[in-house]
């Protein structure tokens with residue numbers, strides 16, 4: 108591990124001023140934010156990231172709360188741990204989130220990992236984790252090497268990894284927004300969670316859209332009125348491992364008919380992958396197995412699998428189908 112300086116600010120404003128001071132200083136160019144550390148510490152150990160300064164977020168009280176705001180919005184601080192969210196009554200109307208957290212299947216990770224860190228964890232791509240860079244020789248290593256867990260959608264450019272977050276598809280399906288502050292001390296923005304993600308085009312870009320000096324502080328869930336949601340993951344087994352393919356569905360159903368639908372796939376593309384095609388199939392229809400299957404097929408119709416991962420197309424189709432059935436309260440036929 109490379110030596111680094113360490114700071115533990117006590118407020119959001121202090122975090123921004125520590126980050127600003129680091130950017131202004133000549134010997135603290137690279138900075139990383141530390142939440143639960145379950146991802147970052149591993150990357151530090153293996154020198155995949157080599158910051159000059161690590162800024163701990165766990166001493167900032169305003170990031171630790173789950174609140175129900177006056178307008179029915181649920182506000183979740185970025186360092187709320189996953190076990191707290193799983194048990195929190197405000198999250199009951201949003202089952203897609205709890206189902207995604209349950210998938211992590213490790214009490215230790217749920218108690219230590221935070222929602223901000225889960226959303227912004229770095230890709231699991233083995234080329235990246237082996238120090239070959241996020242794009243691994245402009246995509247060549249993944250395209251020509253072992254790509255069995257890599258992307259089947261959105262993989263036409265150099266980025267072949269899959270977005271690692273399990274919870275992001277659920278938040279995006281539920282139309283959640285993120286509060287981001289900085290880099291200037293008076294800058295504050297509320298952005299759709301989907302916009303936190305981007306597909307990097309060169310090694311200088313990360314897979315999230317946060318700029319140096321910015322801090323993700325909260326997630327805001329709109330009131331759950333009338334929305335039925337679910338997450339479905341296709342996994343190797345029940346242990347703490349990442350899914351092979353996953354999907355979150357949010358359905359607004361009235362009179363038995365789908366009025367609106369959001370379908371977002373996970374672990375299939377460098378970003379959580381929203382399928383407008385699947386939503387188009389569902390709108391105006393009554394959910395049954397046939398319609399859910401058609402939506403699954405629409406979701407993967409544009410897939411471009413790599414040399415070793417065409418099996419993921421069927422898995423992603425099944426994840427979409429079963430997430431829709433689960434959201435609608437119908438049997439999924441799966442586990």
Ligand SMILES: Cc1cc2nc3c(=O)[nH]c(=O)nc-3n(C[C@H](O)[C@H](O)[C@H](O)COP(=O)(O)OP(=O)(O)OC[C@H]3O[C@@H](n4cnc5c(N)ncnc54)[C@H](O)[C@@H]3O)c2cc1C
Nearest residue numbers: 140142143144145146147220221223224225227323347348
């Ligand atoms: C052994 C092991 C097995 C795992 N298995 C699974 C698994 O099966 N499924 C699964 O989904 N996950 C798994 N994980 C990942 C785990 O769920 C995530 O690592 C965890 O949720 C990340 O949260 P954290 O608070 O520890 O993040 P950290 O490690 O502290 O941070 C992760 C990243 O997010 C950035 N960050 C954190 N908070 C903020 C913020 N507020 N603003 C800006 N940037 C921020 C950090 O700089 C860092 O780059 C595993 C991890 C380990 C170590």
